[in-house]
Amino acid sequence: DVKVTQSSRYLVKRTGEKVFLECVQDMDHENMFWYRQDPGLGLRLIYFSYDVKMKEKGDIPEGYSVSREKKERFSLILESASTNQTSMYLCASWDSTDTQYFGPGTRLTVL
Amino acid sequence: SQQGEEDPQALSIQEGENATMNCSYKTSINNLQWYRQNSGRGLVHLILIRSNEREKHSGRLRVTLDTSKKSSSLLITASRAADTASYFCATDSQGSGSARQLTFGSGTQLTVLP
Numbered sequence: 177d178v179k180v181t182q183s184s185r186y187l188v189k190r191t192g193e194k195v196f197l198e199c200v201q202d203m204d205h206e207n208m209f210w211y212r213q214d215p216g217l218g219l220r221l222i223y224f225s226y227d228v229k230m231k232e233k234g235d236i237p238e239g240y241s242v243s244r245e246k247k248e249r250f251s252l253i254l255e256s257a258s259t260n261q262t263s264m265y266l267c268a269s270w271d272s273t274d275t276q277y278f279g280p281g282t283r284l285t286v287l
Numbered sequence: 288s289q290q291g292e293e294d295p296q297a298l299s300i301q302e303g304e305n306a307t308m309n310c311s312y313k314t315s316i317n318n319l320q321w322y323r324q325n326s327g328r329g330l331v332h333l334i335l336i337r338s339n340e341r342e343k344h345s346g347r348l349r350v351t352l353d354t355s356k357k358s359s360s361l362l363i364t365a366s367r368a369a370d371t372a373s374y375f376c377a378t379d380s381q382g383s384g385s386a387r388q389l390t391f392g393s394g395t396q397l398t399v400l401p
Contacts, residue, residue, distance in 0.1 A: 209332060221320075221332065221335075224332070232335070234335070235379055270331060
């Protein structure tokens with residue numbers, strides 16, 4: 177019963193490429209988040225959004241941007257991918273009174 | 288001691304009442320975040336307040352930040368049984384010679400009785 181989907185499970189890109197990671201939720205949640213997860217560093221918040229067309233920087237926004245044109249879709253954009261952006265990217269949505277639902281994650285490798 | 292310390296350690300209230308939890312910290316911060324953890328589950332991000340903000344709202348949540356007192360409070364209004372969980376504050380501060388990181392406090396266990 178999948179509620180949060182991410183466009184790709186595995187992605188391989190080259191340095192300098194523009195990368196789009198898409199996240200879609202079907203729970204009508206207002207809040208959506210993008211995290212990256214790296215060994216020994218846990219989850220780190222990149223960007224989040226409390227509403228359509230609204231975005232706020234998280235802990236590590238450098239090198240990333242986001243887009244929230246529709247309530248159900250929150251996109252993470254790597255303008256010019258670098259090798260240090262190789263990571264697991266997790267999208268989540270949440271309704272402030274409910275469990276935060278995570279997508280399956282996208283394992284991005286930047287060569 | 289830890290950067291973020293929550294107070295009280297445990298709080299028990301009736302459904303419909305408001306719940307207030309406090310967090311104190313020691314060093315300068317970039318922002319302060321509140322998380323919730325239901326029993327046996329992972330952390331859930333609730334709200335982030337930056338060092339230049341004093342108050343922020345999200346649904347039934349209200350967070351205040353007083354940088355002069357190095358303290359923050361989380362208010363949950365009209366509590367529900369589903370709000371029963373542990374609540375953690377996490378401070379985002381620049382470590383010496385290291386990347387920014389979140390430091391979590393020990394948490395407040397909130398129990399909302401039906």
